Amino acid sequence: MRPDQPNPPDDRPPLRLHNFRLLVGAQLLGGTGMWMLRMAADWLVLEITGSSEAVGVLVALQFLPLLLVGPWGGLLADRYDKRRLVAIAQTAQAVLAAALAALTFTGTVEVWHLYVAAALMGLVTAVDQPARQVLVGEVVGDRWLQRAVSTVNALGQAGGMIGPAVAGLVIHRWGESWAFTANGVVALLVVSVVLSMRRRELHVAPPVRPARGQVREGVRYVRDRPRLGWVIVLAGLMGALGMNGPVVLTAFAQDVWHTGAGGFGLYNTVSAVGAFTGVLVGARFVRVRARSVVVASAAFAVAETLAALAPNQATFLVMLTVVGATTLLFLTTAATLVQLTADRPVRGRVLALYSPLLLGGHALGGLLQGWLTEQLGVRLGLVVTGALALLATTVVAVLLARSGRLRPAWRRAPWPLTVVVHPTPEPAAHR
Numbered sequence: 001m002r003p004d005q006p007n008p009p010d011d012r013p014p015l016r017l018h019n020f021r022l023l024v025g026a027q028l029l030g031g032t033g034m035w036m037l038r039m040a041a042d043w044l045v046l047e048i049t050g051s052s053e054a055v056g057v058l059v060a061l062q063f064l065p066l067l068l069v070g071p072w073g074g075l076l077a078d079r080y081d082k083r084r085l086v087a088i089a090q091t092a093q094a095v096l097a098a099a100l101a102a103l104t105f106t107g108t109v110e111v112w113h114l115y116v117a118a119a120l121m122g123l124v125t126a127v128d129q130p131a132r133q134v135l136v137g138e139v140v141g142d143r144w145l146q147r148a149v150s151t152v153n154a155l156g157q158a159g160g161m162i163g164p165a166v167a168g169l170v171i172h173r174w175g176e177s178w179a180f181t182a183n184g185v186v187a188l189l190v191v192s193v194v195l196s197m198r199r200r201e202l203h204v205a206p207p208v209r210p211a212r213g214q215v216r217e218g219v220r221y222v223r224d225r226p227r228l229g230w231v232i233v234l235a236g237l238m239g240a241l242g243m244n245g246p247v248v249l250t251a252f253a254q255d256v257w258h259t260g261a262g263g264f265g266l267y268n269t270v271s272a273v274g275a276f277t278g279v280l281v282g283a284r285f286v287r288v289r290a291r292s293v294v295v296a297s298a299a300f301a302v303a304e305t306l307a308a309l310a311p312n313q314a315t316f317l318v319m320l321t322v323v324g325a326t327t328l329l330f331l332t333t334a335a336t337l338v339q340l341t342a343d344r345p346v347r348g349r350v351l352a353l354y355s356p357l358l359l360g361g362h363a364l365g366g367l368l369q370g371w372l373t374e375q376l377g378v379r380l381g382l383v384v385t386g387a388l389a390l391l392a393t394t395v396v397a398v399l400l401a402r403s404g405r406l407r408p409a410w411r412r413a414p415w416p417l418t419v420v421v422h423p424t425p426e427p428a429a430h431r
Helices: 018-049 052-079 082-105 111-140 145-173 176-195 214-223 226-241 245-256 260-285 290-308 313-341 344-376 378-402
Strands: 406-410 419-423
Touching: 018 052, 018 082, 018 111, 018 145, 018 176, 018 245, 018 260, 052 082, 052 111, 052 214, 052 245, 052 344, 082 111, 082 176, 111 145, 111 313, 111 344, 145 176, 145 260, 145 313, 214 226, 214 344, 226 290, 226 313, 226 344, 226 378, 245 260, 245 344, 245 378, 260 313, 290 313, 290 378, 313 344, 344 378
Parallel strands: none
Antiparallel strands: 406 419
């Protein structure tokens, strides 16, 4: 429900709805499976080439297609049946996973195979992400939208932590081929779950009729709403400057702590534990507003920098927990604010700007982090990107304050020099 609407959202759990329970399962399975595929491909590239820069290229190829076709994926979500779009995307993902599994089982896989699969996976994600996110509103309607969006986004991001952790354990014990196989099975399970939803219980919005300029309309909608626009920009910057786990954790496992695939799996598992902590903290204490997004972004940047400076593996694992928690807090609050702010007729196109910018930031960040790791080493490279992420957060916070969407205010707090930023309501014309 939009914040300016008179009727507050219902506090009763949307999990009482049959379709929402299925959607929650599909979100957790889908997020876990997608990241299992990506993590297995990342580690396989590192094994073949021994280069963090090559991993960065793979990460870029996974996400760059989103920057090119992402807005059109959102337009598809506004026009067509979201369940069928998700089912088609997940079926394509299962086919890609099966192809990679076959190449790996037979020992014929080469780096270019993984690069092509990564680019195709980016196209799949461009269709899957906006359709999956808009489907939440159709499942619960406006009555439970805020709680439903928060729950689904949290589970989707938790899947992004669980998937690499599970993949790391599978790779360590059985090899990449079985990780690809598991991903294919999970994708087909998601197809089954989504198509089993009861269509008569969905709150289906009238489809947007095809017309010229509809993608530009979505861009103008975001441009005219500074709070929405700057949160989307911040998500892209944080994706580029901070969320480069595949490059960083492979380098720590290989070059710093010398723990191999088993250590890589452990590091991702620890991040997953932190992610669940972030889910609990966010659900219990964090209100979805611009201030929450900015604070979570700053906390993530600081935690990432401290993790880079960890003197031993035990301290590194503790900081990874904090990184996982703050990552999930930022991603969940940002995605929820974007979806709750956007009007339903353009929600798919708005989310198709948010997701490509965030994941496209991953692509550019993968290249940047891979290059910095090769040139400066993983520790100093991570310190550099962490500092840049904190700087980006500060700049966006200042711009929001100057536009009147955030109001900085100083008050007494348990720690000295604590800044509390209060959101200033936007005029109706700019919401």
